[in-house]
Amino acid sequence: MVYDKNTKNLTRINKLNLTDFRNHSYSSITTDKDFILLTGLNGSGKTNVLEAISMFTASKGLRGSSLADQSNSNGRGGWSVFMEVHSELGNLKLGTGINKHDLIKGKARQCRVDGTSYKSPKIFTNYLGLIWLTPQMDGLFIGQRSDRRKFFDKLINLLETDHSENIKNYERLIMQRNKLLTRLDVLEDNWLDNLEKQIAKLATQIFISRDLAVNKINKIMEEEVRSNLFPSAKIVMREEIGNVNLDLDMEQIEENIKNLFFESRKKDKATYKANFGVHRTDFTLLYKKNNMFAENCSTGEQKNLLISLILAEARVFQNNNDNLPILLLDEITAHMDNKRLTNLFDQISDIGSQTWLTGTSPDFFAHIRNKTDIFDISNGKLI
Ligand SMILES: Nc1ncnc2c1ncn2[C@@H]1O[C@H](COP(=O)(O)OP(=O)(O)O)[C@@H](O)[C@H]1O
Ligand SMILES: [Mg+2]
Known part of the structure; x- marks a missing residue:
């Protein structure tokens, strides 16, 4: 397939802030890379970061959880996720979340684009497409x-x-x-x-x-x-x-x-x-x-x-x-041989989608090292 890199509509998340989301009291990620790898031990909070990004879709996030479950159990009640996105539409600030008061009342979450509030998270789909794969989906067909x-x-x-x-x-x-x-x-x-x-x-x-x-x-x-x-x-x-x-x-x-x-x-x-x-x-x-x-x-x-x-x-x-969708691939390296993994990364690079990955070790990702920002997470904190 022939394509011109300059005409491709690359959508990129350049900044991501999680506040009281799951086990993250406050985590902030800044990146200008095509691949973002989140590493850390089991339970450190890697999938939680992908889940936070997945809130910028029209419905529930990748775990299908309630807003209350997403609120940091040691936090002030409520949570928020903020991101800066660069796309053909320019630079956008997207925010979503819910405060303690609204959470108790069972209200909907707030959705903001460049400071303007919208009633439904459907607004985000105008600016950002997301596709995710998680280990839970391994059983999708059965x-x-x-x-x-x-x-x-x-x-x-x-x-x-x-x-x-x-x-x-x-x-x-x-x-x-x-x-x-x-x-x-x-x-x-x-x-x-x-x-x-x-x-x-x-x-x-x-x-x-x-x-x-x-x-x-x-x-x-x-x-x-x-x-x-x-x-x-x-x-x-x-x-x-x-x-x-x-x-x-x-x-x-x-x-x-x-x-x-x-x-x-x-x-x-x-x-x-x-x-x-x-x-x-x-x-x-x-x-x-x-x-x-x-x-x-x-x-x-x-x-x-x-x-x-x-x-x-x-x-x-x-x-x-x-506008290319952003990919969220949770533990994608599990049960995958190295040759296929390399091929997957080559294909994603050819397509041009920004891709957020999780893994317990950076070793599997050596092939894309120079295009990847690695963030090590421990106990809901970037280290
Ligand atoms: N609402 C919450 N408040 C605080 N911690 C939470 C909340 N929900 C889940 N957790 C914690 O987050 C951790 C799981 O994070 P996760 O991102 O799935 O880990 P992993 O790095 O293995 O992907 C668990 O320790 C879990 O107890
Ligand atoms: Mg995980």
């Missing part, structure tokens, strides 16, 4: 379908920016429909008709966004990336949306989905749930070499498939010259 769906939908949201919002609204309406179905004696109702109309509209958008994004990523994974040691794969969606034909125009798709919801009213009422819809879609990867779905591959192969996937996603941005 674990719960909903975790898998959330992970893939997050990747899709990076390419289709209203996707997560549509899903949130869709799920809210599905819950309203479930409640309404339990209450109704006769399954003919204007309110229900109206709800299903709105649900069908959102379902269509979700369906189409998934289709578009998955095709973009699959196209990259199909192309042979030169000297890529990670497996060639394909995202496969297992839809539970009945016989909806995507080749129709949008109104017709909506109409078909609406009819399917209408037809499943009786069953849905009896089972207290919506038996069909985009909230039931499952995602997996097909390992092309041996025509095997990810859930049947070895643990090591599953991890490599995940890496193939995130590299492909980042390459979509690289090819479009869009």
